[in-house]
Amino acid sequence: MPGQYRFSFGPWNLHEGADPFGPPVRPTVAFAEKLGLYKRLGFDAVQFHDDDAVPELEELAPEEVAAKAGAMKSMLDGEGLVAEFVAPRLWEDPRGIDGGFTANDPACRRWAMDRFKRCVDIAHALDTRLTVLWLAREGTYIRESKNAIDAYEQLLEAINEILEYDRHVEVAIEPKPNEPMDLAYVPTIGHALALAERTVDSSRVGGLIETAHALLAGLDPSDEMAFALSMGKLWSVHLNDQNGLKFDQDKTFGAANLRAAYNQVRVLELADYAGTERFVGLDVKAMRTQPAGAAHKHLANSRAIFLKLVDKFRSFPIDFERQCIADHDYEELEMAVIRHLLGE
Numbered sequence: 001m002p003g004q005y006r007f008s009f010g011p012w013n014l015h016e017g018a019d020p021f022g023p024p025v026r027p028t029v030a031f032a033e034k035l036g037l038y039k040r041l042g043f044d045a046v047q048f049h050d051d052d053a054v055p056e057l058e059e060l061a062p063e064e065v066a067a068k069a070g071a072m073k074s075m076l077d078g079e080g081l082v083a084e085f086v087a088p089r090l091w092e093d094p095r096g097i098d099g100g101f102t103a104n105d106p107a108c109r110r111w112a113m114d115r116f117k118r119c120v121d122i123a124h125a126l127d128t129r130l131t132v133l134w135l136a137r138e139g140t141y142i143r144e145s146k147n148a149i150d151a152y153e154q155l156l157e158a159i160n161e162i163l164e165y166d167r168h169v170e171v172a173i174e175p176k177p178n179e180p181m182d183l184a185y186v187p188t189i190g191h192a193l194a195l196a197e198r199t200v201d202s203s204r205v206g207g208l209i210e211t212a213h214a215l216l217a218g219l220d221p222s223d224e225m226a227f228a229l230s231m232g233k234l235w236s237v238h239l240n241d242q243n244g245l246k247f248d249q250d251k252t253f254g255a256a257n258l259r260a261a262y263n264q265v266r267v268l269e270l271a272d273y274a275g276t277e278r279f280v281g282l283d284v285k286a287m288r289t290q291p292a293g294a295a296h297k298h299l300a301n302s303r304a305i306f307l308k309l310v311d312k313f314r315s316f317p318i319d320f321e322r323q324c325i326a327d328h329d330y331e332e333l334e335m336a337v338i339r340h341l342l343g344e
């Protein structure tokens, strides 16, 4: 029996529609209202940034952070939801302007480390071991502004410090090659898992692969996932889609390239990802044109497309595939895939 997929998304996926060229176009949805949508849309878990869980945490004393994180846990319990992970949002604070762990200013590096520890405390309060590091501004606009060799050592030291701070915490690195930076450190899962191997406890450092981020690196998301799966290190995914090498679009899963989406589902199926009990995360944005009452459809649609592609994988004529492979007739196999996806 294959495992059952469980789905997650982040509260930022229900958003007001602002982009770099225009203001919000939809009213803010209150957090409690967002939580109410999860089960209705078929989701079991919430992805958190630290300040999604505890807003304005920089203004609060440690006891207040703990109390607010506890209140958030009760809200989750009330909805029958769990937290999938908590990620430190280092990229919005002025102290993170030059990157956190790789900032040139040592005071900023200390702040980033402290913020990561607060994030781990919040994860603990929300009853999850998993933290996610999207290394947003850990990189450069111009190469000469940092020593990249030192930067990789600083990232290693930061992860080591967090592994030692909490004996149970897990760190999943979410690689992305660019945006907001011109070039980011740790651009691919290969970089992330090589770094993981050098840490003091590599068994607690893995990866989260986002479709759009792999595409922005010019790589195939399903092969990136396969690499992490082959090492037992795919601890979450951010499924979405991306129409070429542009800004990070976070389109509905499968909306730009259905064949590539099928192959991501296929690799998760081949590895029995559902059996690992890790979540299928989405990181998708509603189109700016969506009216307020319909700005959640991208989530339910992405999940539905994922499940339809699971059915496609499970109903593929496997004997025919084997025969094509035995005959080296990959043209015939390609046609069979297309026919199957077209519903013939």
Ligand code: XUL
Residues within 6 Å of the ligand: 049, 087, 134, 174, 176, 210, 238, 248, 283
């Ligand atoms: C940024 C991105 C983030 C992370 C969470 O491109 O994907 O939303 O997934 O911090």
Ligand code: MN
Residues within 6 Å of the ligand: 174, 210, 238, 283
């Ligand atoms: Mn993401």
